[in-house]
Amino acid sequence: MAFAPMGPEASFFEVLDRHRESLLAALRRGGQEPRSGGSRLASSSEVLVSIENIIQDIITSLARNEAPAFTIDNRSSWENIKFEDSVGLQMVSHCTTRKIKSDSPKSVKKFALILKILSMIYKLVQSNTYATKRDIYYTDSQLFGNQTVVDNIINDISCMLKVSRRSLHILSTSKGLIAGNLRYIEEDGTKVNCTCGATAVAVPSNIQGIRNLVTDAKFVLIVEKDATFQRLLDDNFCNKLSPCIMITGKGVPDLNTRLLVRKLWDTFHVPVFTLVDADPHGIEIMCIYKYGSMSMSFEAHRLTVPAIRWLGLLPSDLKRLNVPKDSLIPLTNRDQMKLDSILRRPYVTCQPFWRKEMEIMADSKMKAEIQALTFLSSDYLSRVYLPNKLKFGGWI
């Protein structure tokens, strides 16, 4: 054993181990996850040549007295997204596109900004340096206007060149935390040990560069909120249910957090569970981890973990545990709309139990945060709820 045993006895994990076996069997039946399409890791020279080819096309258009234009996939259009159970949401192979023209008053600025960011990427790749999206924005905040513009253009470029954002030498700022039974070495040689007491380790910014991952974890628990994560840390959850790994994206996860979850799954095939609030927002966050997001669907195969299971807080738990009504919150109109939207998504069709839970929520018109469980006791979550769920297979 790599770590001193502190957790429950081995029988505690029987159900988990069986679950893991079933997952592995499913993997063996279906083969490895497809890696076709979407973005890939490209070498620096490949990226440079791709950018130069774009410039050449532009110059050729100009020489013919034609206005050059970029052809961009419509990443955020449902008509260009399909669902596959093994991958999640991903872009279709022949998707609709839009043109960013240089001779249109409406789009000339965006055309110029795409070129600007391409030139910045070119320099980063050439010099083998990295920058975050935020760094790029601040190189000329007046020109870009706002961060969202930069983010979208970077995603468009990644999709257009069919290379990962990392290959463009653009990092996403990590905001996630990880704790538990895991150690690895970062690209620069830094050794990281996530085993801890009351503190957690920040998710690294270079997931692709980490190596020598080692763990004995029986499960990975993705926690929606930082508050819940900290609470579990305070309750020494990682040690009580050791060996395990806890990770949080502090709400909607950033790219690196998603990449790390994916990497843990690819490397160890350890069961992954989510602990989210029993509300539409939490369910949506869970869906992002499991099936991916629309905007990043072109990178779905690198980011999604379709094997994720919903551990809690289930709407049916609220009734089962007799959570008092004053701990519940009525669904707002926005919640209703989001819930309806999730119910209409293609992946819900193959998750009847999830659908049922969402229908319970819709019928009751109530939601609850994980903190609602504190009505039973302040440590009910870490002492009773989670251990029982994990021991007896209370996931869907």
Place this chain on the structure above:
Amino acid sequence: MEGTAVAVFEILRFLIIHWKCNIDVSKGALLEGQLEISIEGLHSKHQANALHCVTTIASAGSLFGGMVLKKFLKEIQSTLPGISAKLTWTSEEGSYPQDMTGVTPFQMTFEVDEKPRTLMTDCLVIKHFLRKIIMVHPKVRFNFSVKVNGIFSTEIFGRPNFGTIESHCSRIHPVLGHPVILFIPEDVAGMDLLGELILTPAAALCPSPKVSSNQLNRISSVSIFLYGPLGLPLILSTWEQPVTTFFKDTSSLIDWKKYHLCIVPNLDLKLDRDLVLPDVSYRAESSEGDQSQNMDPQGQTLLLFLFVDFHSAFPVQQMEIWGVYTLLTTHLNAILVESHSVVQGSIQFTVDQVLEQHHQAAKAQQKLQASLSVAVNSIMSILTGSTRSSFRKMCLQTLQAADTQEFETKLHKVFREITQHQFLHHCSCEVKQLTLEKKDSAQGTEDVPDNSSRELLAGTNGQAENKRLKRGSLRMEEMRALHSARAPSPSEAAPHRPEATAAPLTPSGRAALKAHGRALAPGRVSLGSRLEVTERAVRREGCGGRCRPRAAAEGSSPRAPLFPQDVLWLQEVSNLSEWLSPSPGP
């Protein structure tokens, strides 16, 4: 201005008024036809150092057909009492066979003795008058020829037969203001008008921002053109001192300080120029110590057209219009002073719109230029940073550049050309190109008519122009309500939005505005002028700038080749009445 010029003015005015009032033409039709005006001067046998000038005005066809010739002669003679001219009609009634339309060509002659210098001045004044006529009557052509002691020159004023299709819209785009009723001072002696005088301003920038979008300069001059009823240029009785009291006080027009402009009258106008001579000209000087304006001679000119028309609930008689015209030529200043507040309000509103458009166009152009700079710099950054020689070489070869510096220059140029081309295509009255271009439905560019349907545009009043007309119009009832009130504020005027429609006019009001619109038929500045005038020279001289001396007797080819920059200037105001042309009838 002596006998010859005065006689020509009066005769032409009379002919046009006669045509409009007496000839049964379909509603919406524009004044159409060709007039030959020739002056032959020989040494006078009766006066020393004088020329005996024989002026002939002839019509080739349908313009003035149907007139009772002798009656016309009598009437015109009575309007020229001060002219010691012998007015003759050289074609007898019935002596010319009528064509299928039942109209008859005619020719009339008058003789005057004048000093040579006076004749030269008269010729220049006549040319300016003709230019102003064709600015609003596009289907009228004048063939003006002068022969003095054997030296012959001729010029044609009127719409040319373009053989080429413009690649972009080079017209100005006037903004029509809302009509206002003018007050006639009680002490102004005159006829008892059974109607009202309506002033409608129109303003535009020249060159059009849509053409010179990369040169959206400051306003360097202001030119005002005065028109009376039926689109006839007003020749004020004080024409030699064109800046009347009303216009001398520059603040009487509008609040120039609002635009950071300091306007002073420009009296340095010379007759011997090939360009349209404004009736009033101002020069913009720097205000508040802004030196850049003074240092920028190539600014834009703000063109202001003031149309004074006559509206009546009763059918307007020919002599009534003649009387109105006479009233205006002698008392325009007093009328404008009396109506100062409404005039100022209407002009201010109109100029506000034009300059706001100019401001928006300048902003859009700035954004475009900024974007192009970013694009070019980004490409250069990649090109100069590349270590792949094949890539660099390919780029340079593609643009046929010897080095990166030349490449950058060419890159700027070609980007500018491509984007300006598209920028101009957003003009609503553009023409289709010869080569079929892919329509960009995402951009929503409008389908434009081809050159052959230019008349159709003029005749049927293109939608964009119609919207402008409607935008500026006020209901006649509203105008009357404002008769004794202050000048209407823009909020009281017709809404600005293109989709706003004019409230229905009373029948007479509608007819009056239609008549007004019909009078303002499209016209073109003379093409007979020597076409060496470049846009740069024009802007330097401009509407109100210094003129280029030009010999009056210099011959010119009526069909000189057209250069793009010349066409641009010559169409300075020539499209004015195209968009003022009447809507197709109720």
